Amino acid sequence: MSRQLFAYITHKNSAADDSAFELAAAAKKIDANASVTAIVTGKGEDLTKVCGQITSAFAKVWKIDGDAFAYPNAELIRAMLVKILPEKSITLLAHDTFGMDLGPGLSVKLNASFISDVVDIEGVKSDILKTIRQEYSGQVSTHVSCDITDGAVINIRPGSFKPEETSIGGEIEDKSSEAEGITAKRKYIEIIEAEIGDVDITKSEILVSVGRGIEDEENIEIAQELADAMGADVSCSRPIVDAKWLEKSRQVGTSGQTVKPKVYLALGISGSFQHLGGIKGSPFIVAVNKNAKAPIFQVADIGIVDDLLDFVPVLTEKIEELKG
Numbered sequence: 001m002s003r004q005l006f007a008y009i010t011h012k013n014s015a016a017d018d019s020a021f022e023l024a025a026a027a028k029k030i031d032a033n034a035s036v037t038a039i040v041t042g043k044g045e046d047l048t049k050v051c052g053q054i055t056s057a058f059a060k061v062w063k064i065d066g067d068a069f070a071y072p073n074a075e076l077i078r079a080m081l082v083k084i085l086p087e088k089s090i091t092l093l094a095h096d097t098f099g100m101d102l103g104p105g106l107s108v109k110l111n112a113s114f115i116s117d118v119v120d121i122e123g124v125k126s127d128i129l130k131t132i133r134q135e136y137s138g139q140v141s142t143h144v145s146c147d148i149t150d151g152a153v154i155n156i157r158p159g160s161f162k163p164e165e166t167s168i169g170g171e172i173e174d175k176s177s178e179a180e181g182i183t184a185k186r187k188y189i190e191i192i193e194a195e196i197g198d199v200d201i202t203k204s205e206i207l208v209s210v211g212r213g214i215e216d217e218e219n220i221e222i223a224q225e226l227a228d229a230m231g232a233d234v235s236c237s238r239p240i241v242d243a244k245w246l247e248k249s250r251q252v253g254t255s256g257q258t259v260k261p262k263v264y265l266a267l268g269i270s271g272s273f274q275h276l277g278g279i280k281g282s283p284f285i286v287a288v289n290k291n292a293k294a295p296i297f298q299v300a301d302i303g304i305v306d307d308l309l310d311f312v313p314v315l316t317e318k319i320e321e322l323k324g
Helices: 019-030 044-053 074-084 097-110 217-230 238-242 308-323
Strands: 005-009 036-042 060-065 090-094 113-118 120-125 128-135 140-147 152-156 171-174 206-210 233-236 263-267 284-288 302-304
Touching: 005 019, 019 036, 019 090, 019 120, 019 152, 036 044, 036 074, 044 060, 074 097, 090 097, 097 113, 097 152, 113 128, 113 140, 128 152, 206 217, 217 233, 217 308, 233 238, 284 308
Parallel strands: 005 036, 005 090, 036 060, 060 171, 090 152, 113 152, 206 233, 206 263, 263 284, 284 302
Antiparallel strands: 120 128, 128 140
């Protein structure tokens, strides 16, 4: 019998998060023959649009519409999932700030195993699921075996599974009535939008992003010169903002901005999941880092092992030469 697999899908501004299709791909690595069901909560027309977008990747889409779900409240959604999920099912979530809030408590309520921040899945044998996680900021890969006899909640790191080209045409089923009467102590009040600085990196098509490897504030000028040559904008990882070398509006990551560029140059960035979680849309990633084992190289389309302070000025010069 095929396993019952579910994926909880997050969305914003009438669009499913990129992780939706990655969760579908991850589920297939658990059981290639499984019929995977997506669960989407929300309200009104936005929810309807999102459900329609993901039918290509899922056999079924459970739509849960209600005023209480207009904003994603992990406490409320956890109670709803406990009520509607079948016993011993496997539920996949994105390992983002919301998934980290939702997943651990959900596994406790379901009496199911919990695995967080999974970057690869080796398969299942005799109810033992073998997964791969990363430790020490991605320097070490850990093979984790987990008993899924009583089900599991698995948080999947965004960007780790390549979405498949599928056209399943799944059926949308309205499950709103099953969520009636569910309440939570935590309540949504308002969204406070982050201030946009002099550059809105969320709209940039090309980003030159600097990390700890830039070493000194004055060296950011090297990245700016490259960005100017490429017609790009400069962004950064969290350590640069913490050092007050660039403003918060330039930070890419789960605690910063979410960006969807066509090209992303990562200069001296290790590639933690918090940083990569802010990069959506599968851009062409070029990474420059003098540490050959930096996790960023696992997701980069092109990786250059070199000191960025030596490499970047040469690259800028070559680009200027090509421009004539």
